[in-house]
Amino acid sequence: MNKQPRVVVTGIGIVSSIGTGRKPFWKALTAGTSGISRITTFDTTGFKCQFGGEVHDFSPERYIEKRRVKFLGRASQLAIAASSLAIEDAGLVPDSIAHSKTAVLLGTTMGEKPLEDLVQSWVKVGIRDLDRRRILQASANNLSANVALYFKTKGQNYLFPTACAAGNYAIGYGYDLIRNDGIDYVLAGGSDAFFYVAYIGFQRLYAMSPDRCQPFDKNRKGMMLGEGSGMLILERLESALDRGADIYAEVLGYGLSCDAFHPTAPDPVGLAKSMKNALAQSGLTYTDVDLICSHGTGTPSNDKAEAQAIKSVFKDRAKRIPANSIKSMLGHCMGAASAIEAASCCLAIKDGIIPPTINYETPDPECDIDCVPNIARKKTVNVALNNGFAFGGNNSCLVLRKFKK
Amino acid sequence: MDRKRIVITGVGVVAPNGIGKEAFWQALKEGRSGIKAITLFDTSPFLTKQAGECSDFSPEEHLGSKGLRNLDRATKLVLSATKLALEDSGYILTDQNRDDTGVVTATTLSVINNISEFTKEAQDAGPQFVNPAAFPGTTINSPSSQISIRFGIKAFNSTVSTGYTASLDALKYAADFIGLKRAKAVLVAGVEALFFQSFLGFNKLEFLAGIKGEEISCPFDKRRNGIILAEGAGAILLEDAADAQKRNARIYGQLDAVKTFFDPFRTGKYNPKADGLKRAMQAVLKDAGIEPSSVDYILAAANSVVNQDAFETRVIKETFGNRASKIPVSAIKSMIGESISAAGILQIIAGIGAMEHQILWPTINYKEKDPKCDLDCVPYKSRKGTVNTVLINDFGPGGNNASALFSRWHNE
Amino acid sequence: MAPKNFEVIKQEVKKAVAAIIEIPESKLTDDIKFIEDLGIDSMMALEIVASIEKKYKIVIPEEDIPKMRCLRDIYNSLEKKL
Numbered sequence: 001m002n003k004q005p006r007v008v009v010t011g012i013g014i015v016s017s018i019g020t021g022r023k024p025f026w027k028a029l030t031a032g033t034s035g036i037s038r039i040t041t042f043d044t045t046g047f048k049c050q051f052g053g054e055v056h057d058f059s060p061e062r063y064i065e066k067r068r069v070k071f072l073g074r075a076s077q078l079a080i081a082a083s084s085l086a087i088e089d090a091g092l093v094p095d096s097i098a099h100s101k102t103a104v105l106l107g108t109t110m111g112e113k114p115l116e117d118l119v120q121s122w123v124k125v126g127i128r129d130l131d132r133r134r135i136l137q138a139s140a141n142n143l144s145a146n147v148a149l150y151f152k153t154k155g156q157n158y159l160f161p162t163a164c165a166a167g168n169y170a171i172g173y174g175y176d177l178i179r180n181d182g183i184d185y186v187l188a189g190g191s192d193a194f195f196y197v198a199y200i201g202f203q204r205l206y207a208m209s210p211d212r213c214q215p216f217d218k219n220r221k222g223m224m225l226g227e228g229s230g231m232l233i234l235e236r237l238e239s240a241l242d243r244g245a246d247i248y249a250e251v252l253g254y255g256l257s258c259d260a261f262h263p264t265a266p267d268p269v270g271l272a273k274s275m276k277n278a279l280a281q282s283g284l285t286y287t288d289v290d291l292i293c294s295h296g297t298g299t300p301s302n303d304k305a306e307a308q309a310i311k312s313v314f315k316d317r318a319k320r321i322p323a324n325s326i327k328s329m330l331g332h333c334m335g336a337a338s339a340i341e342a343a344s345c346c347l348a349i350k351d352g353i354i355p356p357t358i359n360y361e362t363p364d365p366e367c368d369i370d371c372v373p374n375i376a377r378k379k380t381v382n383v384a385l386n387n388g389f390a391f392g393g394n395n396s397c398l399v400l401r402k403f404k405k
Numbered sequence: 406m407d408r409k410r411i412v413i414t415g416v417g418v419v420a421p422n423g424i425g426k427e428a429f430w431q432a433l434k435e436g437r438s439g440i441k442a443i444t445l446f447d448t449s450p451f452l453t454k455q456a457g458e459c460s461d462f463s464p465e466e467h468l469g470s471k472g473l474r475n476l477d478r479a480t481k482l483v484l485s486a487t488k489l490a491l492e493d494s495g496y497i498l499t500d501q502n503r504d505d506t507g508v509v510t511a512t513t514l515s516v517i518n519n520i521s522e523f524t525k526e527a528q529d530a531g532p533q534f535v536n537p538a539a540f541p542g543t544t545i546n547s548p549s550s551q552i553s554i555r556f557g558i559k560a561f562n563s564t565v566s567t568g569y570t571a572s573l574d575a576l577k578y579a580a581d582f583i584g585l586k587r588a589k590a591v592l593v594a595g596v597e598a599l600f601f602q603s604f605l606g607f608n609k610l611e612f613l614a615g616i617k618g619e620e621i622s623c624p625f626d627k628r629r630n631g632i633i634l635a636e637g638a639g640a641i642l643l644e645d646a647a648d649a650q651k652r653n654a655r656i657y658g659q660l661d662a663v664k665t666f667f668d669p670f671r672t673g674k675y676n677p678k679a680d681g682l683k684r685a686m687q688a689v690l691k692d693a694g695i696e697p698s699s700v701d702y703i704l705a706a707a708n709s710v711v712n713q714d715a716f717e718t719r720v721i722k723e724t725f726g727n728r729a730s731k732i733p734v735s736a737i738k739s740m741i742g743e744s745i746s747a748a749g750i751l752q753i754i755a756g757i758g759a760m761e762h763q764i765l766w767p768t769i770n771y772k773e774k775d776p777k778c779d780l781d782c783v784p785y786k787s788r789k790g791t792v793n794t795v796l797i798n799d800f801g802p803g804g805n806n807a808s809a810l811f812s813r814w815h816n817e
Numbered sequence: 818m819a820p821k822n823f824e825v826i827k828q829e830v831k832k833a834v835a836a837i838i839e840i841p842e843s844k845l846t847d848d849i850k851f852i853e854d855l856g857i858d859s860m861m862a863l864e865i866v867a868s869i870e871k872k873y874k875i876v877i878p879e880e881d882i883p884k885m886r887c888l889r890d891i892y893n894s895l896e897k898k899l
Binding site: 046047071098100104109110111115116119120122123124127130132135136138139140141142144145146148149151152153154155156157158159160161162163169173176180196197198200201202204205256257258259260261262263264270273277281390391392393394 | 450503504507508513514516517520521523524525527528531532533535536537539540541543544545546547549550551553554556557558559560561562563564565566567568571574577578581584585587602605606609610665666667668669670671672673680681684803804805
Binding site for chain 2: 837839860861863864867868870871874876
C-alpha cells in the first residue's frame with residue numbers, strides 16, 4: 001500500500017478588517033491592531049451594539065476581473081480575492097491548479113449576501129421587482145461554485161455551512177482528500193459577509209458586546225460580528241518540495257465532535273472531545289502542544305466552556321500553554337473565522353510569534369488560562385491547535401505543526 | 406485509506422408520493438406521481454401551480470407533539486426520515502456507540518425560508534423584537550444539528566450544501582469518514598422543503614415547467630420544458646460491513662464508489678460537453694473496478710430540463726458505448742419532481758428498492774420521443790429486471806457533478 | 818382605547834408562556850419556577866421574554882431576565898412597565 005502523502009500549507013490569502021494580504025494582515029495582527037469600527041453596512045439605530053469588524057477598504061476589482069464582479073455576491077468576492085492572494089502567495093499561478101486534481105472547499109455561516117438583499121426587497125416591496133441576477137446568486141452553493149469557476153478547478157467542490165467552525169471543516173476535509181483521494185492541491189477556507197440577520201440574531205441572544213470583544217476577561221460582554229475571508233493552499237509535500245515552495249506548516253490532522261446538546265449553548269465535554277480527537281488523529285499527546293488558537297468569541301458561555309475543556313484536555317499543562325483569541329481584534333468572522341485563525345497558526349509557527357488577545361483587563365478565575373494578554377509574544381511554536389466551535393454542537397480542532405522533513 | 410466495505414443497513418424516506426420505504430417503493434412500482442397542486446402556500450401570483458409536495462406528511466406522527474415549535478419544515482422532514490431509517494436499521498444509539506456514530510446532511514435552499522421569516526419579523530415587529538429562537542434556524546447546519554440532538558449522535562455532524570449534488574457529496578463525505586475510522590456508522594440524510602421563496606425564485610428564473618410549455622415532469626420526453634420543484638427527505642444508515650455483520654444487521658447493499666467533480670463552465674449554465682458528469686461516471690466505474698457491462702440499471706439525474714436530459718443521455722452513451730441502449734435508465738423525477746439537495750438520497754433509496762425487489766422503476770409521463778434521449782427509459786410502467794448494480798447520477802447547471810454505484814451485498 | 822384590564826393581560830401572558838413551554842395552562846401556576854420546576858433551558862427563557870417584549874412593546878433589561886423565574890415575576894415586571 002502506498003504511504004499516504006503528507007499535507008503542507010504553502011499559500012495564505014486573507015481579506016480582513018485589519019489588512020488584506022498575508023503580510024499586512026500578520027503585521028497588524030501581531031501589533032494587536034483592532035479591526036472594530038462603527039458599522040456602516042446597515043442601520044444600527046435602536047441596537048446596543050454600533051460596532052463590528054467590517055472590511056472597509058475592499059475593492060473587488062483589484063483581485064477579480066472587472067466584468068465578473070457584478071455577478072458575484074460579496075462573500076464570493078471576498079473568497080475569490082483571498083484565493084487569488086493565496087495562490088500568488090504559494091508561488092503558483094491559476095493555471096497550476098486549473099485541473100481535476102484540485103479541490104475547492106469553502107466554509108460559511110450565512111452564505112451569499114445577495115440573498116439578504118433579495119429577502120429584504122421581498123419583505124419591503126413584494127415579489128414584483130426581484131432582481132434575476134440576485135436570485136441566481138442567492139443560494140449558498142454559489143460561494144464554493146464561484147471560486148471553483150473563477151479558477152477553473154475540476155476536482156471536488158464542497159460547501160460546508162457549519163457556521164463558526166466551517167473553515168476548519170473545509171481545511172480538514174482538504175487534508176483528507178490530499179491524503180486519500182490523490183488530490184494535489186486544495187484551495188480551502190471560509191468566507192462571510194456582514195449580515196444583518198446575524199447582527200440581529202446574536203443581539204437577540206444577548207451574545208453581542210456593545211463595543212469590544214474581550215475573550216477570557218472577567219467582564220467580557222460578548223462577541224463582535226466581523227466579516228472577511230481566509231483561504232489556504234494545501235499541497236502534497238512532494239509537490240511542494242519539487243517546486244521549492246515555501247512551507248508554512250504541516251497539517252497533521254483534525255478532530256471533529258458533536259455535542260448533541262443544544263442549538264446554541266456549548267458543552268465543554270464536546271469541545272474537549274474535538275481536541276482529544278484531533279490529537280489522537282495526529283498521533284500526538286497533550287504534552288506536544290505549544291499554542292492553542294482558541295475559538296474565544298468573548299461570550300461568557302463560550303470562553304468558560306472552552307477554558308474548562310482546555311483544562312480537562314491539557315491537565316497540568318493547561319495554564320502554561322498560550323491560548324490566544326484573535327477574535328479580540330477581528331471580531332467573529334463567522335465562516336471565515338477558523339480559516340483566518342488557521343492562517344494565524346501557520347504564521348505563528350513560521351515566525352515564532354503568537355498574536356495577542358487584546359482588550360484583556362481583568363482575569364477571570366473561571367478562565368484561568370494564559371490568553372497571551374494584549375502584547376504579542378515571541379515563542380517557538382512547533383505544534384498549534386486551532387479550535388472552531390459552532391452552534392448546534394459543530395466542534396472542530398485542526399492540528400498544525402512546524403514542517404520538518 | 407482502509408477501503409472498508411461500506412454497506413447500507415437502514416432506510417427512511419418522506420417523499421411526495423410515499424412516506425416510509427414500503428409506501429415509497431410501492432408508489433414507484435405503480436408509477437404513482439407525487440406531483441400535485443400546491444397547498445402549502447398561495448400560488449395565485451404564479452403561472453405554475455404544481456410541485457412535489459409531501460402533502461400527507463404529519464410531523465407529529467413521527468416526532469410527537471412537543472419540541473417542534475421552532476423547527477422549520479425541512480428539519481421536521483429530515484428528522485422524520487432519520488427516525489424511520491434508524492428504526493429500519495435496528496441500530497440502537499447508546500452511550501457505548503454515540504461517539505462512533507455520525508451524521509452528514511445534504512441541504513442547501515430550505516434555509517432561505519427561515520432567513521425570510523426572520524427578516525420579515527424584523528421588518529414587521531421591529532428588529533429589537535425578533536424571536537431569538539428563530540436565529541439558529543437561519544444557518545444551514547441547523548437541521549443536521551437537530552438530528553444530532555434528537556438522536557444523540559456525537560462522533561461528528563456535518564452539512565453539505567452543494568445544491569443538486571449535495572446528497573451524493575454528503576454520501577462521499579460519510580463514506581470517507583467510515584473508511585478513515587472516524588465513525589463506525591454514519592447517517593446520510595438529505596432534505597429540501599417546499600416553500601414560497603424557492604418557488605418564487607425558480608419561477609422568476611423560468612426554470613419551472615409550465616412557463617414555456619406544459620406544466621409536467623416528463624424527463625426524456627420532447628415536451629419537457631423545465632423542472633417541477635419538489636420537497637422530500639431521505640436518510641440511510643451507512644456502516645462498515647464488518648460491524649454491520651457483527652450486529653446481524655440487514656444489509657441492503659454496498660456502496661462501491663462515489664465520485665464528485667466540478668465542471669467550470671458558466672454560472673447557471675450547462676456545459677454542452679458535460680465533461681464533469683462524464684468524468685464522474687467514468688471515475689466511479691474505475692474506482693469500483695467494474696466494467697461498464699456490469700452496470701444493470703441507471704437512476705438518472707434527468708429532471709425534465711431540455712439540456713439536462715439530453716446531455717445525460719449523451720454522456721451515458723459515451724461511457725457505455727454500444728451497451729448504452731441495453732441499460733434501463735429511469736428518471737424517477739418524473740414521479741417525485743426535482744428536490745435538489747434531496748434528489749440524490751431519494752434516488753439512492755429508489756436504487757435500494759430496485760435491488761430489493763428486482764424491479765425497474767418507470768419514467769412516467771413519457772409520450773413524445775426525443776431522438777436526443779433515445780435510451781430505454783422504462784417508459785410508462787415499471788417492469789421486472791435484473792438489478793445487481795445501480796448507477797446514480799446527479800448534476801445541474803452551475804458545475805457540480807456526482808455519480809455513485811451501489812450493488813447487492815456480496816458476503817465474502 | 819381603554820387600557821386593558823391587567824387581569825386580562827395576565828391571562829394573555831399565561832397563555833403565551835404555556836404555549837412556549839408546551840404545557841397545559843392549568844399546570845402553569847403563578848409560582849412554579851420555569852427553570853427549577855419546569856426544566857426550561859436558556860433559549861426558552863429568552864423566547865418567553867421576547868414574546869412579552871413584542872406583545873406589549875416594552876424592553877426588559879438584560880439584567881432583569883434572570884429575575885423572571887416564574888409567572889408572578891413576569892406579572893410584577895409588566896405591571897411596573899405598563
